[in-house]
Amino acid sequence: MPIIxxxxxxxxxxxxxxxxxxxxxxxxxxxxxxxxxxxxxSKDLNNITLKKIKEPSKKRVTPxxxxxxxxxxxxxxxxxxxxxxxxKTELVENLFFNEFKRFYKVNDTLGMVNPSHYRNKNQIxxxxxxxGKCRLASGFYxxxxxxxxxxxxxxxxxxxxxxxxxxxKELMLKMHYNAYDEDHKNGLIRHVLIKRSDTTKxxxxxxxxxxxxxxxxxxxxxxxxxxxxxxxxIIQNVNSRSTSAVLGDKEKIxxxxxxxxxxxxxxxFKISSKSFYQVNSKQCAVxxxxxxxxxxxxxxxxxxxxxxxxxxxxxxxxxxxGKVIGVELEASAVDDAILNAKVNNVKNIHFFKAxxxxxxxxxxxxxxKIDVIVMDPPRKGSDLKFLNSVLKLKPKKIIYIxxxxxxxxxxxxxxxxxxxxxxxxxxxxxxxxxxxxxNIVLLERK
Numbered sequence: 001m002p003i004i005x006x007x008x009x010x011x012x013x014x015x016x017x018x019x020x021x022x023x024x025x026x027x028x029x030x031x032x033x034x035x036x037x038x039x040x041x042s043k044d045l046n047n048i049t050l051k052k053i054k055e056p057s058k059k060r061v062t063p064x065x066x067x068x069x070x071x072x073x074x075x076x077x078x079x080x081x082x083x084x085x086x087x088k089t090e091l092v093e094n095l096f097f098n099e100f101k102r103f104y105k106v107n108d109t110l111g112m113v114n115p116s117h118y119r120n121k122n123q124i125x126x127x128x129x130x131x132g133k134c135r136l137a138s139g140f141y142x143x144x145x146x147x148x149x150x151x152x153x154x155x156x157x158x159x160x161x162x163x164x165x166x167x168x169k170e171l172m173l174k175m176h177y178n179a180y181d182e183d184h185k186n187g188l189i190r191h192v193l194i195k196r197s198d199t200t201k202x203x204x205x206x207x208x209x210x211x212x213x214x215x216x217x218x219x220x221x222x223x224x225x226x227x228x229x230x231x232x233x234i235i236q237n238v239n240s241r242s243t244s245a246v247l248g249d250k251e252k253i254x255x256x257x258x259x260x261x262x263x264x265x266x267x268x269f270k271i272s273s274k275s276f277y278q279v280n281s282k283q284c285a286v287x288x289x290x291x292x293x294x295x296x297x298x299x300x301x302x303x304x305x306x307x308x309x310x311x312x313x314x315x316x317x318x319x320x321x322g323k324v325i326g327v328e329l330e331a332s333a334v335d336d337a338i339l340n341a342k343v344n345n346v347k348n349i350h351f352f353k354a355x356x357x358x359x360x361x362x363x364x365x366x367x368x369k370i371d372v373i374v375m376d377p378p379r380k381g382s383d384l385k386f387l388n389s390v391l392k393l394k395p396k397k398i399i400y401i402x403x404x405x406x407x408x409x410x411x412x413x414x415x416x417x418x419x420x421x422x423x424x425x426x427x428x429x430x431x432x433x434x435x436x437x438x439n440i441v442l443l444e445r446k
Contacts, residue, residue, distance in 0.1 A: 002042035072143030115432030126179035202260035311337030360389035381407030
């Protein structure tokens with residue numbers, strides 16, 4: 001049976017389409033539920049490829065991106081945006097049902113008005129090319145590979161940032177800068193990282209080099225700034241290690257002040273090259289507004305932000321509560337958070353560099369009263385040590401913001417074992433056209 005005609009039955013947890021062949025479930029990209037498709041199984045059932053969409057869904061659209069089939073980043077770009085939001089809501093519902101064996105009402109996923117060019121942080125790799133018209137490629141690594149997808153514009157990246165990358169590419173060719181070669185461990189330019197504020201329009205360009213020696217860098221900087229007036233700072237980051245990490249430890253400011261500012265929900269934030277900041281500012285405002293609305297804060301409350309980063313949600317919440325405590329393990333993020341508090345003249349917030357689990361345990365020992373905990377852990381979720389510390393502290397409410405509901409539901413299983421109940425579940429589409437979904441959960445102590 002080299003050619004198989006079948007129907008797409010549903011989606012898996014990565015929002016890939018599921019078909020069933022000989023009682024075996026197979027996950028496919030680029031298909032929509034209920035579509036009738038043709039599959040090429042000429043090799044075997046472990047190497048099935050999509051051959052043709054025989055009966056397309058009414059939810060199917062033409063992907064508005066020339067590299068959609070090469071990149072592998074925007075896996076839902078073939079689907080109507082309203083349908084994307086619908087299946088993300090259903091995904092969260094299914095995750096909760098599978099974990100808790102009961103149905104929870106999940107609010108409709110909050111989407112974007114204009115879900116394009118939303119990424120304010122763009123990371124580009126360069127590669128030398130042998131033969132052809134151009135000897136330099138710039139773009140992303142193709143999914144699950146180190147092959148570069150060369151492009152000039154990306155549908156979800158900031159458009160100004162894309163133009164800056166093309167100018168950097170031109171200047172590299174003109175000034176004979178080679179891209180870093182991972183195999184031979186030679187070449188100068190490894191990556192370019194661009195961060196841009198949608199509100200202030202300030203733009204940071206980070207040139208990641210393989211060594212501190214950057215010949216002609218002042219001429220390079222002068223030419224780049226002359227072409228792009230929005231660039232307010234340029235940094236050289238040195239990464240001489242054989243590693244997949246983009247940034248190294250050493251930095252040198254080549255132009256400007258070494259950071260940019262962004263305004264989020266009327267608060268001003270300093271963004272450095274290494275500081276974590278949500279890559280979709282517009283949806284970040286939606287996310288934080290909704291999270292604080294769900295918390296229903298009062299002026300008598302003490303709020304603890306357990307993974308505070310540069311202090312964004314704590315500073316935004318500060319006008320709604322009596323006191324805010326922010327905890328963060330990364331020293332540079334705490335420094336930025338303290339500075340952000342000063343810049344915004346916020347007096348009722350205090351930041352601490354500490355392991356959150358130990359910090360919460362100490363608060364419990366001191367019998368400190370915390371009314372609301374906001375937790376926004378990494379994609380892998382929280383560890384049991386932290387979750388047990390939260391339970392011992394006994395806040396009235398917990399707001400759990402997650403960038404991966406799959407790990408979130410596991411953590412919630414632990415949090416609901418000691419008097420907490422899930423009251424609201426609100427997905428937010430932080431990354432339109434991808435399989436990712438952010439999720440906010442309100443837990444209250446009964």
